[in-house]
């Protein structure tokens with residue numbers, strides 16, 4: 001592609017990329033549009049998917065009232081779990097099977113939206129749960145076709161799941177999270193109402209902010225789509241297709257916003273400029289990774305979640321041990337980018353600059369250090385744990401972490417440098433502490 005050196009054609013590389021997006025409405029108060037939007041999608045009997053902490057709160061109330069005012073029947077499933085698993089999604093599938101629904105409305109963070117996406121697939125196309133997951137977790141069978149319409153209403157500023165065809169589900173028998181990916185699970189519409197973040201605890205804003213930051217920077221530094229092999233069936237082109245001009249566009253803006261507003265949004269819940277900007281950045285980063293895919297920080301985060309032992313937080317409705325997703329990602333990120341910058345130095349330098357770092361004296365050899373320095377600066381300013389050691393991991397854990405992470409094959413292959421298990425172990429070792 002002539003616009004950018006990074007996408008120059010490669011022999012036997014892909015020459016095309018696909019952009020998939022839902023219709024999206026952004027702004028304070030837009031949850032009140034839920035009824036009109038759902039009716040316009042043809043819904044008459046709606047399954048509202050949410051979680052136990054939100055079900056009695058104002059956002060579910062607003063959405064439910066709006067759906068009712070539009071004349072729709074609504075039944076609520078309030079058992080979406082943080083870190084949804086095949087077991088918890090199974091409960092949602094049974095709920096859908098019993099209800100004769102013609103549409104889904106999800107209200108919540110990534111867990112509610114991802115539960116809705118996965119449940120819709122298995123309700124419509126019953127299968128062994130791992131069938132629609134890629135190898136090595138599953139059989140790699142494509143989701144066969146469309147599912148019921150889905151209106152997604154995110155209530156946190158991090159996941160971006162409202163605009164991706166991705167659902168992250170823990171497979172209990174395999175003891176880790178894997179990604180269900182299909183264009184058919186992209187929500188049809190999203191209502192992104194930043195007023196939902198006004199009441200979020202600062203620790204949740206911080207963790208979800210680092211999640212979106214890492215989505216954006218992983219997309220901006222992912223290997224180019226022209227380095228992936230062309231696909232035989234264009235309608236089955238994976239969401240994880242590498243960096244491309246579309247993902248650049250939204251990743252770049254998301255990095256600028258999170259670099260500018262993360263500290264303010266964490267420090268002051270009344271700073272609506274900051275919290276609105278983080279919500280928009282989250283959606284932008286979702287637009288990026290839904291059409292590019294993340295790479296090593298996210299792949300490595302699943303090892304962290306899997307082997308977590310002794311962190312808990314009062315701000316999440318789960319039994320300990322539990323590490324919030326954004327923290328499980330960001331504790332790896334500086335170490336990953338120090339390692340990866342050699343594969344795309346200009347991109348790493350640019351990313352540091354978008355995040356607000358002065359790079360005028362930095363050259364390509366400094367790229368990894370510069371981007372790591374800016375991330376660490378933001379981590380310290382928002383009281384994040386100091387690397388893996390800050391959440392209880394020791395060097396003895398590195399082997400197990402690496403064994404867990406290497407199962408995330410396509411995400412690892414989306415990075416700008418190739419890595420094997422030993423490289424990943426080294427990156428974990430260097431993620432133990434940063435200051």
Ligand SMILES: [Fe+2]
Nearest residue numbers: 211215298325
């Ligand atoms: Fe994430």
